[in-house]
Amino acid sequence: MTYTFDDYHEHMAKITDIGKAMRLQRWDKNTYMPHEGTHPRARQIATLAGLSQTLFTADWVGDMLQQLITDDTLSDRQKRNVQQSLVDYNYAKAMPAEWTEKLVRVVSQAHTAWVDAKKGDDYSLFLTSFKQIVEMKREESELRGYENHPYDVHIDKYEPGATVEKIDAVFVELKKSLLPLLQKINQAEQPRTDFLFRYFPVDKQRELSNKIMPIIGLTSDKSRLDTSAHPFSTRMAPSDVRITTRFSANNLMESLYSTIHECGHGMHSIGLNYDDYGLPSGEYERPDGVSTQMALAESQARLWENNLGRSKAFMDLLYPMVKDTFPEQMEDVSQEEFWKGVNSLQKGFIRTDADELTYHFHIMIRYEIERDLIAGAIEVEDVPNIWNTKYKEYLNIEPKNNTEGCLQDVHWSQGSIGYFPSYSLGSFYAAQYEAALRKNVQDCDPKLALGETKEIIAWLKENIHQHGRLYSSEDLCERVTGEALNIQHFIDYATAKYAEIYSF
């Protein structure tokens, strides 16, 4: 049997069709599905997942990929696609079916256990499940194999090429610069934030979000905004992108900047080429539906949310829009105050409420715990104490209980270990991409101030989005910016911005 690139593309597109159906099922589950639809939806998704896995891991698919990889008629881009699919194929075949099935069962129980543990502030209820998960993840390290650190396997899952060694180095740098910066900020006079917590009717907030979306590029012909308990973005095609937000009537920031964050993710999706539908260059997920290059994805969201969306220039655009939508609430707020307010530090126990500086300490704590758990240096029983000690050390605060401490995130109960570091890396890449963007697009600030985002969007698509997952976050960064990940960009960005806001 001789296979062509078209055979391969067609098969990958078919698998992707199933994946997109699952994405729609999950979108619906989180937005509109009636509550009693939960159980049938779970089985429907499971069936589709099984079909997709069967189609991708068939032996003939391996033969096809092996054959195409030596096909000299393929273009470089085609070859790269086949190479990535072969990596995915081997990844999908690496774990025994029994292990995967067991993980599904363990995770299903773990999630219920975690919900109960968090609700009742009783870590012991989660202990057994969490132990099983860590045990299985340690097994996974051995089964997949690693060179230096068993946790590398888990980082690599979401962030190909990233390792403990590299991340440790980044975080050491970060601590060195960020801790003194935080100290200066804490000693400075704090900006006004009272106006962010006034009463903002939800309908008006939705109106505002819907006005911001097309400015960032999410037009209504190919995207939509809905509400869900946790904001997310998803995609059925580059021309069918869904983002969600949540509204709180007494907190303007909650919807405003989560919308802008998800817009960044959305534009990452819109920037894909539909011609590459199903190929690694046309998607951000492996055929198993797990997103990879998470740091890259996060960088695109953070770039809009923080680097551009919280910039002084963007306030020329945003402040009048907010004032127009909420004239009374914003009556006594100047543009300068607004800009300082949306950039102010919100130190607290909860990661998802954190500002863009303290956020990284939340991540560091989770990363260090995961790394040491997988290495066997610490055990699941030790987590609450270590958690609280680290919060005291890094942020000088101590959670009152485990509910607002080590039980706050859903990730571990879902078996997601290795995911957290991507969040921080995303901010660092964002700063580096911002620098490159400003070098390549003339007059970024005046254009942002006028809402003229066309060139910015085009530069991002051309340089970043259109490659899908053909390159690791690391390699793409080097390709686009001319240097490997350099945390200095983020440190410079943060230092300059906060020095101005806190006047030191």
Add this chain to the structure above:
Amino acid sequence: MTYTFDDYHEHMAKITDIGKAMRLQRWDKNTYMPHEGTHPRARQIATLAGLSQTLFTADWVGDMLQQLITDDTLSDRQKRNVQQSLVDYNYAKAMPAEWTEKLVRVVSQAHTAWVDAKKGDDYSLFLTSFKQIVEMKREESELRGYENHPYDVHIDKYEPGATVEKIDAVFVELKKSLLPLLQKINQAEQPRTDFLFRYFPVDKQRELSNKIMPIIGLTSDKSRLDTSAHPFSTRMAPSDVRITTRFSANNLMESLYSTIHECGHGMHSIGLNYDDYGLPSGEYERPDGVSTQMALAESQARLWENNLGRSKAFMDLLYPMVKDTFPEQMEDVSQEEFWKGVNSLQKGFIRTDADELTYHFHIMIRYEIERDLIAGAIEVEDVPNIWNTKYKEYLNIEPKNNTEGCLQDVHWSQGSIGYFPSYSLGSFYAAQYEAALRKNVQDCDPKLALGETKEIIAWLKENIHQHGRLYSSEDLCERVTGEALNIQHFIDYATAKYAEIYSF
């Protein structure tokens, strides 16, 4: 290989999981999908349809069904399920793959051609496609085979057991009684309807619809209401039922009674047993996704829309709700006037706007044309003339053009031939079921008037809904009411009601 009933049930449930994913894709397409999602959605649905077809028509499935049909350990209900699946299996295998693929292509072109033809009032644009469809449907008659009339094949597709002979007989009866009734109505004094076309803000109409839904049984834990261009209902599970409506700010009836109609469909879905998920007894669709027993389905919608929802008793409940929601618009309208208004005749060219009497003449015309087209007694070129002649004969009106004439319905462009008769049969079954319901549930009217619908819902579920598609509409009717379809129930119902409204 020995198969158990559980093997069979599991496989059918898996196929159904794919079917439900497709239902969600279609629901989304008609409610929330951004316009540019159209093309990828079409390919995603096509892939799932192909997978479902492959899973159902595999040879081993035929072997399994043949084996189980002789398995004496099965209960009667289990045996009935297997029998029905075997009918479905043979049905799915009967047409050559090339024919099916060709139909998909022809229909895809036909739909575009029909849209253009309707928009430009130019029947000639639709002619070629329509000819191809009729030609292929004539072929289908020969390939599937029939005893008496080639059109029987097409009625049977949506309405197992129905034939030209039976439907002709029903329509002869109907004409005999309905034409004189219509004449009397036309000569009588017409009730007020002005108030139905006042200004009714859409938000308030939605509020009203959402209040009516739980009364009919569609509670928010297992159902929801959305808007779409054409109202429909669908189901991802008996506990996840979606209905849609459309709102017109200057027409109260459009959303009000289409909501009640779709509620009837929705309750038909809620009444299924989730334990039978995937089995014929747990679904209303064949594994290919085509709904069968359409007359039964329609009867459940019409029963709520017309027999119960337009009854005098229901006005005790509905009128105060409407008046409460629209106090100004309803200020000068008495309950008696409201009841007469919602039951008044709306003679016009458009089937979907028709009242519950003239509606059947719209159907008769389509039925007679389809029947004669398939038999070769008339040709596609003749349709506009025949259409207009029949409208003149039956309803004494003549469409100004083909757009409001023979191009008005989407059905033919979708290749749906044989579907129309079910709409009328649904009304006739509804009247017969209403009579049975009133015999078996004591004090139906006082209960309806108070919104106490629990017993009505339970009776419908117990006697009708829980059987899924184990029985043909005909057989179920006989089982439940003790007699075959008897049009006299509908004639009695209509005569009594209109005599009171039009005072003759």
